[in-house]
Amino acid sequence: MTRPLTSRPRLRLDLDGAEMDGALAARLSCAVLRQALGAPAALELDFADPDWSDILRTGTTVRAAIDGRAVFAGAITGMREESSASGRSLRVVARDPLIRLARRQTLRALADVSAPDVAAQLAADIGLGSRSLETTPKRLLVLQHEQTDLDFLADLCGQSGLYPIVRGDLLLLMSLAGDGEGATHLELGQSLLSCDIAVAADRWLPGGVIHSRDPLSLKSRINRSSLARQDRVVDLHDPGGDPPGGERMLLNRHLGTDAEAEAMLQATLDRAAAEAAVAEGLAEGDPDLVPGRAVTIEGVLPPLAGGYVITRALHRLSATEGYVTEFSTEAPRLPRPARTPLVAVGRVTDDGDPEKLGRCRVELPDFGGLDAGWMACLSAGAGRRRGIVALPQKGDDVLVLFPEGDPGRGIVLGGLFGTHALPSEARREPHGIVLRTEGGQILDLSGGGGALKVATSGGSLLEMGPGQVRLAAAADLVIEAPRRTITIRAAEINFERE
Template sequence: MTESVGISVPKVSINGAAVTGIKADALLDVRVVLETAAAAAATLRFHDPYFELLEGSFAKIGTKLQVAFPDAKGTDVIVFKGKIAAIAAEQGAADRHELVITAYDASQQLSHGLTPTTYTEMTAADIVSKIAKRNSLTAKTSITGKKMTYFLQLDSDHAVLDELARRNGAEWWVDDATLHFTKRTLKAPIKLKWGTTLQRFSARFSGAARVDDVTVRGWDPATQKAVTGKATRSAVTSTKVGLKLKMTDTRATQAKALKASSTVTDMPVGAADEAKALAEAMQADLAAGELRVQGEAIGQPKIAAGSTIQIEGAGTQLAGTFVVNRVEHIFGVGRPLLSRFEGGRHGGSELADHIVSAQRGSVRNRRQFAIGTVTNVKDPDKVGRIKVKLPTISDKDDSAWARVVSPGAGKSRGLHLMPDVGDEVLVAFIGGDPRNPVILGGIWSKKFAPPTPEPVKGDKVGERSLVMASGAKLVFTENTDKKKAVVALKHAEPETNLQFDKDGVKINAKKGTKIKLVVGDASVELASDGTITLKGGAITIKATKNLTLQGQKVSIKGSTGAVMDGGGSKVDLSPSGAKVQASGMVTVKGAMIKLN
């Protein structure tokens, strides 16, 4: 039988003043819920049939509320500190109204508001400390980890703490003004004995979600290689997940017969140690969910989220310790304090549930984007598709044929710039279906750097270009002075280029080479030594005004003849003779003239 325990009358204070006298006598019910990763809540019900407490100044929104219960030694234990958030009038037993006060602790403000925040070169513990300080809390963390180069907060502080906890295998909760962020750790226990302080107790072990190993795969753009992290179930002891019951070890050994492995590919990681840490967090979360314990203790106000309970007198299999995830302290008039507690993973853990749903083949948050490396560009249908390897998923398997997104793509038109085998690309999946991949574009990295390393001048991009692997490029230079803007088509040899600027069009060729324009049998050739050669079946030079030919020596040669026509005068030269003809006077002048 349950040992008799005295009535634990709560001590309530509002805004620092103790609730006493008639008001204390009107207290009917107190419920305080303390839970990891959630705001602590207190609900108090007062007998108020004539609305005197409601209409008076007894309680106001935003005022402080504290609840304490005496322990077995009569020492008051504060179980809740917070602020009143809601006040209600509800009909209770016999249709008599009750004043209902609801309050939350300081962690409730973590869900309020959202200001996008960037954290650079910080560990998870650093970010937790920043969040705590921002909310007037003091952080107490035991998590060590690698610094994250960049972390962007786009959700509430509460959501960020959840994410960091999941990725680090940790729990978080607020106790008064302290934000605790730690792994599930066994501490000095609160001892509960079956049949005395422990009134109800149940434990359930399930190996249904057990996996022998969890592998997390990611991609390192700096090395252009896949990264993996692996965690085995055998490396996760019950102590590491805050459970040290003999039942856990016994049943976990038996569950080895349920062999399974799981690979996670859609939680981006960029380094092996990050993948390893995430795999360990997932495996620990799964292990913590194998055992679920629930119980009811009486007269135990010290039980809180994160505290450790030791079970005694319940046989050898249930003997041991575990970390409490949730407790609800319940007081009713004429009854002792009842504390309902839970241990092991309760509710749903996104990481563990993520793996379990994958094992069951259920529809889950499908992959939307992935990094790929091109493996095949020879599309048998000749419609510009390629195949890629997705290193975060497999080092061996190619994707389905993927269409390539291209500006202006349409029937026989569009910008046609296909990636090469080995290129890193960003892959998207239509509807999250891996059977329908599309290539969004290529990605530069340290290993495959941009062709123009520093096109920026000051805070402006001074040059934009289209560059081929051969070195040929189309370059657009930017300038606020439009007269200085240049468009250039350049060869791999930089001296060879076609340039459009304010002065016109200029074609340059490397010294020792030629510029040659050819149309059928006609050609114009410019050599670097200054020689210009025009060739064609017939060449016509026509000027609407003057035509001047000038040189050190001017030679005109006709294979069958040459004619110079000056309007009314004409000189006709042929192999058979020469003829000079004029409509007017012909003048021949010289220092000496010889006529044969």
């Protein structure tokens, strides 16, 4: 008989609130718990030639404890049977409550919120509390559109270098600095059975700078940082006296505040620190080896020994191995939202900019009518005390550019006629240049004949053409030049009384 690598602790499994019956438990050949920052935990249960039990079905709640310590709570989401002449095996997969966020997609616009604020809302929806282990800046406006709730939360957290994970009945947000608990000691040849450790000085960054601009006020800013968060909890590995890496530069970002810029730069430095030294190992089973937990590794070469923070763990209980834990400290490979510009049609809901900066408030009909907030408007020749001011008005359809693909940060490029007819003056061929206000005031630069016309809704006009210039007043006309001279010069002057 093959002896297991380690002792096998007692695994208790509760299905729908009751302990798994002995006959079914006797058929359990292996249990694997997968945990990772930013992803739902998954518990895989392998049964050999099990008798059918109605309790094994999708939706059944599952709780797992190792030697009395709770390690998982979730529900069955999948089952797979493999059958052959040699017998039948059944794999049951359960996932923790984060899977409910990964399956759900919501349209929402949230004003003045941070990642912890959003996490609190989503956690309450799935019956969890929430806590953030780091402070994060508030965003003036965030929009969720073609994202699941988990992707939305992960994207928002990722901008500040945070990752969601479920611990017990809490949804935690933590950085790559971990959970702040004391480090677990691992020594090769004792609690650490094997390991693979790599240090790459070329991944290390001594600091960084970010150049960003407020999408509303257009104020530019430059922010710098030089310390990864992990430096608070572990001794970062020295890259040597002449590290090959230089400062990381993040350019042309659209961010509302200094705090947002600093958080984005901090996330970049944290990832660089995690990538500069990566440890993967197989240890004696320990429920404390979870994502976010710092470990101190000894018994390896001195340049590789020291502190690391776990980002991924796999706990496996089986007859052949007993209880072992695999872990990795590699930075999570979460998909980054593409910074691809996006264009959409918007509708102006408010043109009374409270700060008088020429902005308008826009909703996005093709994004479920989400309120995208106040946006700057493109104006020809805009500058200090000059420019053509023809701003969109309430009810207008406009074309909106989102430079980084974020529908919460856009710029109005201009208005669209859509199904509305052109002003009558603009329907002629060839088309001229016509400025017409909603009140009926007109500036018409004709497309043919070199004519110019200025007219009011009351009927007064100034019309200048190749053969005649005409001034017509629909009200009393006053010509004056106080304390100045009026000169009328012509070959012939006619005065007519009507």
